[in-house]
Amino acid sequence: MLEGIKMEVQENLKDIIIRSEKLIKELRSDTQCLLCELEDIKKGFYKIQSAASTFYLRAYLSNYIEDFDALATAINHLAQTRHGALIVVQRHNEIASHIHRGITVNAELSSSLIESIFYPGNPLHDGAVLIKESMILSAANVLPLSSINAGESKLGTRHRAAIGLSERTDALILVVSEETGKLSFAKDGSLYPISTNNL
Known part of the structure; x- marks a missing residue:
């Protein structure tokens, strides 16, 4: 690769x-x-x-998530259908004190479960999914917003939330844009594009 x-x-x-x-x-x-x-x-x-x-x-993510392919499949499908998503992968830092906890899921990570959570109209689709190792711990989590705007256009709430949490923890936060279907991830307060060709 x-x-x-x-x-x-x-x-x-x-x-x-x-x-x-x-x-x-x-x-x-x-x-x-x-x-x-x-x-x-x-x-x-x-x-x-x-x-x-x-x-x-x-x-x-290689040391923090057991089934990267399931996650990659999910975000690819979400991007293709333009179903917005916000996915937090916890690494070393505990993030509980930085988020407003949503609904407990405690289910094994699978692409179909992630896709169903972010299906429009699902009560859990607003907010972030929290993943730790091979488990989806919770959904509909509220993340802290960053006050910055990057690039020439204003960032949406999902992107600002991803950056906001990455400014406070070492978590990696994946974003699927509802408007464009583009993928990105936030790390250390910066946002990076993801190519679906290489996932």
Whole structure:
């Protein structure tokens, strides 16, 4: 898997270099759309970051979750259907004092259970699922919100909640955007995109 990600990063970097060199040569042209080219280069960097962060997500979770594939399957399906989700994976730090505890689940981790929890209309779909090792401990948990907004657009409540908890604990928080279906995870107060191709 690491080799595949390295190849993907290498190909995207080569493409960015080619586009950048072309842009430098054509800067004097009045017909060149500088903004369009810069947007394409930005998308290339996003692909690189997304591939790398997906690899690191697996590495960060490998010692803390027994069935990563079940989690990966669930967030992929949630992304495809644009069912928003917020999933907390507890690592070293206890997080009980940082969240408002929701409904106790105490069930073995499975993709179908995670997907059903976040199905629109389910009473538990608002809030976060808390996972520890191979267990879904609770659902509908309320997380502390971060006061920051990242990037050029305002962050939604799920993303701010993910960042907020990651600012206070070492938990990893996965987010599925209801609006876009994009995946990301929060760690140490930062949000990173996840590529579904590498999960």
